[in-house]
Amino acid sequence: MSRALTPSQTIGPFYFGTLANAYRHDLAMPGVAGERIEIALTLHDAAGAIVPDGLLEVWQANSHGRYNHPEDRRNLPLDAGFEGYGRASTDTQGCARFGTVKPGRVPWPAGGLQAAHVNISVFARGVLNRLATRLYFDGDPALAEDPVLKLVEPERRATLIAKRDAAGVWRLPLYLGGPNETVFFDC
DSSP: OOOOOOOOOOOOSHHHHHSOOOOEEEOBOTTOSSOEEEEEEEEEOTTSOBOTTOEEEEEOOOTTSOOSSTTOOOSSOOOTTBOOEEEEEOOTTSEEEEEEEOOOOOBOTTSSBOOSEEEEEEEOTTOSSOEEEEEEETTOGGGGGOTTGGGSOGGGGGGGEEEEOTTSOEEEEEESSSTTOOOOBOO
C-alpha cells in the first residue's frame, strides 16, 4: 500500500466561528520591562477588501532582545509575564490588535543585529499555508542596517514598516496580494 500526502485545504473561514473573537491579545502583563505599545494589523485581500475572518499570530523578543524560547540561551533577562507570543482573529473591520512591549534588537546568525521587529503569521481563507512576514517600526535608525530588509527590494520595504498614528498605535496593513501586496518570506 502506498502512502501519499493528504492534499492541502484552504485555511478558514471556520476560524471566525471557532475563535472567541479575540480581537486584542496582550503579550505583556503589567510590570514587564520596556515601552508598552499597541499594534493594530488590518488584513486585506488582493482586491483591497477587508478580511473579517483571518487569524494572525505574532512572536517577538522582549525589550531586552531575548526570545522566550529554549534555544535563546543568551545572558539577557527574561521577563515573568512575557511569552512574546500572541494570536488574534480579525474583527469585522479586518483588524487584530496586540498589546505588548517594543522588542529589543536580536542577533543575525551571520553577525550583527536585526532592527526591532515582530514576526507575523497570517492564516486566512484561500491561503493554503501560513504566510510569514514582519513588522518593523517607522523611524527606527536600525532599519538601514537590518539584514532582512536589505534582502527586500527598496520599493517594497514600506509594506513591512508600521506607522504610529495620532493615538500612538502602531498600524500595519497586510495585503494578501494585488498592487499593495505585503512582502512574505519563505520559512
